Amino acid sequence: MNIFSLAITVLIGVLFFVTFFHLSNFLLDYFRVRATKKFALENSIRVIIFIAPAFIVLFIFILYPVFETIRLSFYDKQGENFVGLYNYAWAIKDPDFKRSIINNLGWLLVVPTLSTFFGLVIANLADRVWWGSIAKSIIFMPMAISFVGAGVIWKFMYDYRGPGDQQIGLLNAITVNLGFEPQAWLTIPIWNNFFLMAIMIWIQTGLALVIFSAALRTIPSETLDAARIDGASELKIFWKIIIPYLEQTILVIWTIITLLVLKVFDIIYAMTNGQWQTEVLANLMYDWMFRGGGDTGRGSVLAFCILIGVTPILAWNLYRHKQDQKV
Amino acid sequence: MKKLTFTSIFSQLLLLIFVIVWIVPTFGLFISSLRDKDVLAISGWWTSFTTTEVNEIYRTEGNESQIKEGGQFYIRGNLFGEDKGKQIFRFGVTSKNIDEFEVGDTAIFKDKTEITVFENGDYTWKSQEEFKKKKGKRVFVSAKSPPSFTLDNYKEVLFKEGLGQAFLNTFAVALPSTLIPLIICSFFAYALTWMKFYGRDILLASIIASLVVPLQMSLIPILTVYNDFGALFGVAAKSYPGIWMAHTGFGLASTTFLLWNFLKSLPSEMMEAAKVDGATHYDTFLKIVVPLSIPAFASIFILQFLWVWNDLLVGLVFLDKHPSEIILTAKLKELLGSRGENWEILTTGAFVSMTVPLFIFFSLQRYFIRGLVAGSIKG
Known part of the structure; x- marks a missing residue:
């Protein structure tokens, strides 16, 4: 397709929705003039016009699929025959599944913790040097690029050539310079997971950083000054004042990154495709969606496992929302 | 506070180390994309300056x-x-x-x-x-x-490897996938904030819940729906409108939530006054709410646009790998498989895919950060 037909497709797609809202509201206004008394009816029609498109999309793409996926997890490959807990029994026995769960737990433990920690440390450091905002921009930048792009960047960093050859990956060049053998980092089981996690940490630290930077400004400067006058060291201020003060923010960032990590797919798909024992749930699920013509039952079980992972966060969010509404 | 103490030197140094570690990978990629492919294959990019x-x-x-x-x-x-x-x-x-x-x-x-x-x-x-x-x-x-640098790699990937077409395709996916949710969610968020109707609280709660529901939960059922729909009407199951709606669905909760958060903060007196003057909700929406929400729209637009631009999974599932539909990230992944040793193609391709996000990042960083912070402090 050339640029014009693409542009026209795009335009039609967007105009469709603009027209819907404009036309429906216009018609409503037009008929209202004729029947001024039916105010309540007009209002309910307007509510429907306002919420219907979004609600239909929400229903089709989120609400219905959640129940459908759970239903499918009890059905066979094609989703036709009820098989009870067969798919779950398969999952428990499957070595790949076990490996994915362990890897996912590793990711959940390492990535949110380190990203939050680095973000907090860097936000603090950047606040006290004159080139802090440049530093923040640089560390934040990976947030803008895709996981696949980041994958290429790091695959290049981890590139491996035989011991005699000139290394073109930076990590191996350093290793060789220090007098060690070059390593094919991504193929060393267990450890390769950490090399993949490093990419995610590299990306998500920026998120933690900007949010902490904003939150740091809310700490009253009197508190900090008072502590300094009392002779508290910077390290003590960090542990005793800043961290307790930012507790809520730390929790929020931790959950955001946790949510992302639970769904991590792109990095692993691009870097190792789950080989060398790096598979996680999302990759395994993608695999089963298409492997051997696709197995919706097994895929659904795996998706459901990811949902179970986010449930505590879901409950906590709803709880907080309820608290907010009360105020 | 400006005195040069041990702590201050130490923090500068520590920050510098962080900055170097963070910038070097991207910098290496960028430099490599500008190098001659024969040299690139046999020497590290750091040697290219001497x-x-x-x-x-x-x-x-x-x-x-x-x-x-x-x-x-x-x-x-x-x-x-x-x-x-x-x-x-x-x-x-x-x-x-x-x-x-x-x-x-x-x-x-x-x-x-x-x-x-x-x-x-x-x-x-x-x-x-x-x-x-x-x-x-x-x-x-x-x-x-x-030291010598060349743009040959860019010519190669854009015109011979088909990345130029993928670039256009990605635009064709990303623009409507950002604008459509913005349009329908702004009405939705308005209704959730300023209209009274039965079931509003439940609707709001389901938005909050949908915020964290993993994308993976939707893939299998939606793909089935698309396949059935395609078979029923004799059209392709994978198409641009299909992926627009998929992205709209997956971005709907966060877009609505961010807008709702923003609209909530608008003064209610203004809405009351408009109502007294006989304005309908549609008038109020168009003439008062939209102009006031432009900065919020900008932030949300950037967030969603970058999300769609950088997405791989949705593009893989809901679009064909045919040249006229393949998106940049999927193309890049394909190159990683087929041209895994041709670093000149990969580095350049990756950089091409990063141009738009980086441009947005550097020109609109303020809105980007504002959106992220708004979405997180509350969400």
């Missing part, structure tokens, strides 16, 4: 280009094909002794023909008898290669 020594093999031209001058036969040409700024300092004619001769010297091949190689790669190959062979002879050179 003059390096390389050993290479070239072949002279064959008998077609020989000329006869004064009873002798000559073949003249340049080993590099064209002057590339490399400086030869030694050369050889056998693989056993690749740097036997000083540049400018004359070497003699086994068949008694003579060759002289000059610094810039020019050579003169002389023979008493007519050259018979179509194929030229191998010449080994040791050359100094000064």
